[in-house]
Amino acid sequence: MPAPERPPLGQVAYDAHRQALRQGGTPWADLPAAEQRAWTAAATAAVEAVPVRPLPPATPGPRLSTSEELALAEDRRTFWLPIIAPGGVVDVEQVLLELGDYSHVLTEVPKVYDAVTGGRMTKPLYFARDVIAAYEDGVTTDVSNAETELLCEVAQLFEDYPEDVELISAFAEGYGLPDFRRELVVHREQQTQAAALASGEGEARV
Structure with missing residues (x-):
C-alpha cells in the first residue's frame, strides 16, 4: 500500500494556523491558488x-x-x-x-x-551573556599582559639590585600576576636576543 501523499508545507502551516485560532475558516482545498502559493512561500521562508x-x-x-x-x-x-x-x-x-x-x-x-x-x-x-563573558575575559587578559609587560620593564631597571627585583616580583604575584617570575625570565631572554640581533646588525653595517 503506497504511503499517503505528504501535504504541501503551506497547507501544514495553514491548518496549524486555523487550529491555533480555533476557527473553522475555509478548508485548504477551497482556498484560491494564489493564496495557497502565498502560504507555501511564507511557510518555506519561515522554516529556512x-x-x-x-x-x-x-x-x-x-x-x-x-x-x-x-x-x-x-x-x-x-x-x-x-x-x-x-x-x-x-x-x-x-x-x-x-x-x-x-x-x-x-x-x-x-x-x-x-x-x-x-x-x-x-x-x-x-547568548548575550556568553559573548559578554568572552569579551570581559579578553579585556582581563589584555590588561594582565600590559601590567606584566610594564612590571617587567620596571624590574629590568633594577637588574643590578636583586633584592629590589624580588620585591617587585612579590608585589606582582600578590597583585594577581602569579606567573610574573616566569614572564620576567622570558622578558630577559627576549631583551638579550634583541640586543644580540641589534649588535650583529651594527657590526654588519660596519
Whole structure:
C-alpha cells in the first residue's frame, strides 16, 4: 500500500494556523491558488530562516529544556502571527520585510561578535551573556599582559639590585600576576636576543 501523499508545507502551516485560532475558516482545498502559493512561500521562508534552537548544535553553550523550547515557540507564535498574518491571512510583503531585517541581523551581528571576542565567537545565535563573558575575559587578559609587560620593564631597571627585583616580583604575584617570575625570565631572554640581533646588525653595517 503506497504511503499517503505528504501535504504541501503551506497547507501544514495553514491548518496549524486555523487550529491555533480555533476557527473553522475555509478548508485548504477551497482556498484560491494564489493564496495557497502565498502560504507555501511564507511557510518555506519561515522554516529556512527561523532556527529551532537559540544555539546551533555545533555552538558551545547552554541549551534550552524541552519546556523552555515549547514556551519559546508559543512566544514566537503569539508575537509573529498578528504581524505576518493580520486577520488570519499571511501578508507576504510583511513576511519579506521581516526576513530582510533578519538577514541584516545575520550579516552584521557576527561581525560585532567576531570583533569583541577576538574571533572566538563568529555566529549570530550565541547568548548575550556568553559573548559578554568572552569579551570581559579578553579585556582581563589584555590588561594582565600590559601590567606584566610594564612590571617587567620596571624590574629590568633594577637588574643590578636583586633584592629590589624580588620585591617587585612579590608585589606582582600578590597583585594577581602569579606567573610574573616566569614572564620576567622570558622578558630577559627576549631583551638579550634583541640586543644580540641589534649588535650583529651594527657590526654588519660596519
